[in-house]
Amino acid sequence: xxxxxxxxxxxxxxxxxxxxxxxxxxxxxxxxxxxxxxxxxxxxxxxxxxxxxxxxxxxxxxxxxxxxxxxxxxxxxxxxxxxxxxxxxxxxxxxxxxxxxxxxxxxxxxxxxxxxxxxxxxxxxxxxxxxxxxxxxxxxxxxxxxxxxxxxxxxxxxxxxxxxxxxxxxxxxxxxxxxxxxxxxxxxxxxxxxxxxxxxxxxxxxxxxxxxxxxxxxxxxxxxxxxxxxxxxxxxxxxxxxxxxxxxxxxxxxxxxxxxxxxxxxxxxxxxxxxxxxxxxxxxxxxxxxxxxxxxxxxxxxxxxxxxxxxxxxxxxxxxxxxxxxxxxxxxxxxxxxxxxxxxxxxxxxxxxxxxxxxxxxxxxxxxxxxxxxxxxxxxxxxxxxxxxxxx
Amino acid sequence: xxxxxxxxxxxxxxxxxxxxxxxxxxxxxxxxxxxxxxxxxxxxxxxxxxxxxxxxxxxxxxxxxxxxxxxxxxxxxxxxxxxxxxxxxxxxxxxxxxxxxxxxxxxxxxxxxxxxxxxxxxxxxxxxxxxxxxxxxx
Numbered sequence: 189x190x191x192x193x194x195x196x197x198x199x200x201x202x203x204x205x206x207x208x209x210x211x212x213x214x215x216x217x218x219x220x221x222x223x224x225x226x227x228x229x230x231x232x233x234x235x236x237x238x239x240x241x242x243x244x245x246x247x248x249x250x251x252x253x254x255x256x257x258x259x260x261x262x263x264x265x266x267x268x269x270x271x272x273x274x275x276x277x278x279x280x281x282x283x284x285x286x287x288x289x290x291x292x293x294x295x296x297x298x299x300x301x302x303x304x305x306x307x308x309x310x311x312x313x314x315x316x317x318x319x320x321x322x323x324x325x326x327x328x329x330x331x332x333x334x335x336x337x338x339x340x341x342x343x344x345x346x347x348x349x350x351x352x353x354x355x356x357x358x359x360x361x362x363x364x365x366x367x368x369x370x371x372x373x374x375x376x377x378x379x380x381x382x383x384x385x386x387x388x389x390x391x392x393x394x395x396x397x398x399x400x401x402x403x404x405x406x407x408x409x410x411x412x413x414x415x416x417x418x419x420x421x422x423x424x425x426x427x428x429x430x431x432x433x434x435x436x437x438x439x440x441x442x443x444x445x446x447x448x449x450x451x452x453x454x455x456x457x458x459x460x461x462x463x464x465x466x467x468x469x470x471x472x473x474x475x476x477x478x479x480x481x482x483x484x485x486x487x488x489x490x491x492x493x494x495x496x497x498x499x500x501x502x503x504x505x506x507x508x509x510x511x512x513x514x515x516x517x518x519x520x521x522x523x524x525x526x527x528x529x530x531x532x533x534x535x536x537x538x539x540x541x542x543x544x545x546x547x548x549x550x551x552x553x554x555x556x557x558x559x560x561x562x563x564x565x566x567x568x569x570x571x572x573x574x575x576x577x578x579x580x
Numbered sequence: 581x582x583x584x585x586x587x588x589x590x591x592x593x594x595x596x597x598x599x600x601x602x603x604x605x606x607x608x609x610x611x612x613x614x615x616x617x618x619x620x621x622x623x624x625x626x627x628x629x630x631x632x633x634x635x636x637x638x639x640x641x642x643x644x645x646x647x648x649x650x651x652x653x654x655x656x657x658x659x660x661x662x663x664x665x666x667x668x669x670x671x672x673x674x675x676x677x678x679x680x681x682x683x684x685x686x687x688x689x690x691x692x693x694x695x696x697x698x699x700x701x702x703x704x705x706x707x708x709x710x711x712x713x714x715x716x717x718x
Contacts, residue, residue, distance in 0.1 A: 207591065386641065
């Protein structure tokens, strides 16, 4: 493959995998069952996917894609700079040529692309990697869009890191004394833990209430916004270890931290930068599940979003289809909001809010600074602020 | 005084320049793509410029999407670091350096944070696996 006998695209994909394997002392390549490429519609992404597609590479195993944005939807509402739109269009077209499954979703692991326990896979995207490793128990490294796409094209990945059982050992003991009341507390916990640990495999103990899917998605996404957490354990609730001792493979933790209510309150305070009038509410980073879309619809039912405030909810095409069937799209739109598929919050389609102040339930959304200011608060508070037009 | 230390090649090539040391992980997206100036709020390097430096830092951070695009944009505008020395390497950082064509090494035989200070002159020969440090003012 490295000599180009399968075409130049396959050759480039192999070159990247070999560079990674060499750097990380992989002994060999191993087969994978599926991949997720965190496509983004940005220049670095375009460079690599076009390099592969132009060289006739084609995915060997199912390889889903991350959101870019629903061009048709936004084109009707706002002016999108032509050069930016061209990049997004070219990226989408190149992923199609390279044979990817066009899910345009950042949470494919709950709907379109679900690996099994113990399978080797190559998943990029900040919430996808830890979710697949920890909640599903499949094995992936913290891939980039390009290395995941290359693995999807070759059907293999270098055997290193989290593909090896010994490396899946917990590193830091996180004693969670804080009361985790809802999904948003997992957002705060993830943001705090990522910031404290940086890079590592935390083992969260003391959690007595069963976490739900949305809470775990939030923990995954936020701990990889403030840090790089490819895997974590909540013994008793995540699949690979039923006790902390098992999660540490019988060894002692390298480090210990304790999280009390105080740390979560403090984290939230730091994220609530200002108060007052708001221009928009941005939800669905990561993409909302059907349950979260339903929550928004219930809060908006029979209400009206203030004229000068825009409310956006991002989700996958699959979830939007179901939301439509269940009447949630109708409710959200009737209240003056939008439910948009295939779209990421970190895209040029949001130009119009560049100098605006808004709210979100996602520190990840706030962190990338597409907006002048994004106050972080609970889903319910965000929706209520969209109705009242102000926060605090 | 000049010291030469062994290191481990991740992405090949040669780069030299003034060292810029960060004890905090780095997200390339939170720099100005036109100039290479760090603009991440509350980061120890805020206001400092990465362009043409030899960047010494513990690890990358943040979403893979933005990390790669961030370094790619810096490289497209010729304001990427000349080379990078890290402690904990992960896939996203390797891909970032591969796409942006910036030499990247790890496993320096001494702790890079003791061996190198901001302002030292550093040569990174990733191909030979060598880092040469000339202390500032010497």
